[in-house]
Amino acid sequence: MTPEVVVILGLSAVTLVLLLGAFFATTRQDRKPRASESSGESPLQQAETAPPPQPGMGHVGIDYPDPRTITVGDTIDCQGLRTRVLGAMYLSWQGNQWTEYLLDDGSGRYQWLSVETRSGLNPGDSPHLEVLLWTPVPTQGMIPAKTTLSVEGVEFFPVDRGTAAFRAEGVISMPERGLLDFADYRAADGRLLSFDRLQGQPWNSFHAQPLPPGSIKIEKKA
Template sequence: MTVLLVLILLAVIVGGVVLYLRARRNRTAALGDQSARPGGPVDPLADHQGVTDIRTVRAGDMIDYGDQLYFVRGSLRLKEGGYSWSEHFLDDARGSRLWVSVEEDPDLEVVLWRETADVTEPGGKTMEVGGVTYRREEDGTAAYVSEGTTTLAERGSVEYVDYEGPDGKALSFERFDGSKWEAGLGEAVALPALRVYPAGSDRT
C-alpha cells in the first residue's frame, strides 16, 4: 500500500512539472510574437531597400545622403523652352532650408543646396563667397509648377542666375514671381552614396 501511494505521488508531481513547462513555453512564444501583432510598431522602410534613381523623387519620399536622412516636403517642376528640371525642398529635422536640384544636361547633375545669407543678389561675371570664387554660368526665366509644400503658388515664374565654382561647388540666385532674391550654396552629390525611399508602394 505504501509503494502504491509513493507511485501515485510521483505521478502527480511529474504531471505538475509537465503542465508547468508547457505553460511557460506557451507564454514565451506569445511574448515573442507581440511584434507581429496587428497595431504594433511598424518599420516604414521594411518593405523595400530604396532606389538610387533620384529622378523619381517626389513629395513624401525620404532621401538618405551623407549620414543624414531628409524628408521631401515639396517639389518644383521647372521648364524653360524645351529644357526642364526639378528642385525638391527638403526637411532635415534641424530647421535648415535646403533643397536638391536634379537635371540632365545631358548627363545627370544633382546638387544639394543650402540657403546662405552671405550674399543677397547676383553680381557680375565672378563672385566670391566664403573664400571661394564663382564664375557666372547662365541665367534666365523659367515657368514652374509646385507640388506638395513649397510656400509658393501652384504655378508661376522664377528668374535665376547660376554661378559655378571649383570641385563641384555652385552658387545660385532665384527670384520667384518678382519677390526678393534668394541665394544658395551648392555642392555636387555623389550619386553612389545617395538612396531614395519612396513614400508609396507603387515604386521600387
C-alpha cells in the same frame, strides 16, 4: 651654303612648323566653351558636372535607387542624413526640364535636391543623371550683378541668367505655378553660387554640391 647645311635648315623649319601647329591646336581646344555654359541651362543646374557612371560604378535603378522616382512624402537618406521630401518644383527653361525637391531634416535646416537627365559632354557619350544638393548661403542682401562676386573669400564669375517657368507641389512656400528669375556664378575651382527669386521678391542664394551615383537611399511613402 653646302647641301648639308641646306638639309639641316630645311628639317629645322619643318620641325618649327609642326611645333607651332600643335601649340595652336592645343590653344583652341583649351578655349572651347564648356557645355554647361553654352547649353542654356538653369543656374539651379549649373555646377561642376558629376561624371557619368563608369564601369564598375553600377547602374541606376538596378544597383542603386533611381532619384527620378522620388515623390513628395518620401523619406530619403542623403549623405547619411535622413530627410523628408516636403515639396517639389518642376522647372523648364529653353527646352531643359528638371525637378527640385525640398528636403527637411527636422532641424529647421532646409535643402534642395535637383535631378536632371543630362546628355553626354561629347558626341556619342551616353546620357547620365546629374544630382545636385543645394544649401542656402547667407549673402546679406547681396544682389546678383553682371560682374564678379566675392562670397566667403571666393571669387565667383557670372555664367548665365534668365527666367524659368515652374510648377510646384506639396508643402512649399511657392505658388502653384509661376516664374523664377535666376543668376548663376561659378568659381575657378568649379563651385557654383546661384541666386533665384520669385519675380518681385527678394533674392535667395545657394551653393551646389554634386552627389555621386548611389549616394541616395529612398524610402517610399506608405
